[in-house]
Amino acid sequence: MSTRPLAWVLNLDAENELEAGPGYTPARHIQRIVARERKHLFGTLVAPGDVVVEAGSTGGEESARARGLPGLAWSPTPRARALLARAGAIPVAGPTLETLRTVNGRPFALEVRATLREDGFDKHLARNLEQALALLAQPAREGWLVRRTFGAAGRGRRRIASGRPSSTELAWLVKGLRKGALIIEPWVTITQEFTRSGWVARDGHVSSAAPCFQATTREGAWRRTECAERGAITRAEDARLEGAFFAAGRALAGAGYFGPFGIDSFRHRCGGPGSAELLNPLGEINPRFTMDWVAGMSADQGRKAIRAWWDPSGRYDSGGAVRA
Structure with missing residues (x-):
């Protein structure tokens, strides 16, 4: 790189x-x-x-x-x-701890997602057990997906059936709420996953790679990424994915973050087999390097992005000053 x-x-x-x-x-x-x-x-x-x-x-x-x-x-x-x-x-220079905690928390992505249109389904924020239980009691065809404030690669999430949680599920909810809010959304059948990688420069400029297809386990852990060939994604979908990506990048810059990031998106069915597929343009924001960051960014893009920490003489920025 x-x-x-x-x-x-x-x-x-x-x-x-x-x-x-x-x-x-x-x-x-x-x-x-x-x-x-x-x-x-x-x-x-x-x-x-x-x-x-x-x-x-x-x-x-x-x-x-x-x-x-x-x-x-x-x-x-x-x-x-x-x-x-x-x-x-x-x-090298990096965002503050406060910024990292803010932008890596799932409520941050929820706020960005709320600005997008045609999300496909609603996500809910529960800050206490009463709110969480009220949401989980509502009917949901395939149950609910509950995510803790922090988590990645399938960690910090759990599928819970609609209704009253079991004692084990209740203990998991209580433990999660001690660390932050819970994100609660309908469990949906995912038919295609997308990912897009990029970079937020220190001046707030956001650069983007082309969209890729991603495969994860049922638990949400990464398996592989493949660059999407021209025509594999419709123009309408590409426009919405791009819009979500740059909305995330601008929000990250506004929060004081700079460096690599990516977003996860997916197509899904909201009903049984044969039901219409909908696009969720923003599932997660990943303000860090990702498993597919190099696959998404071309070698030249990645090299330029990482070398943005250096000046032309080969010295690099370690926090506001150019180091010899």
């Missing part, structure tokens, strides 16, 4: 850290998930010659290789930036 080697922290558990706050240490099962999924990033986001900084690397060859390199992260959380600095890399 860049002619100069980079030091990386692949903190695919960033949302967990943003939810937990200071002192976060990933649980073992989260460490296993991160170790498994980050393998997809080698040779794509992480280029040959780049250095991946591990949580336990405080010396030795790895730290020596990272020393003095520009330091990037999947998401520039405080823990990721501290790991880079400890390894001797120089973390």
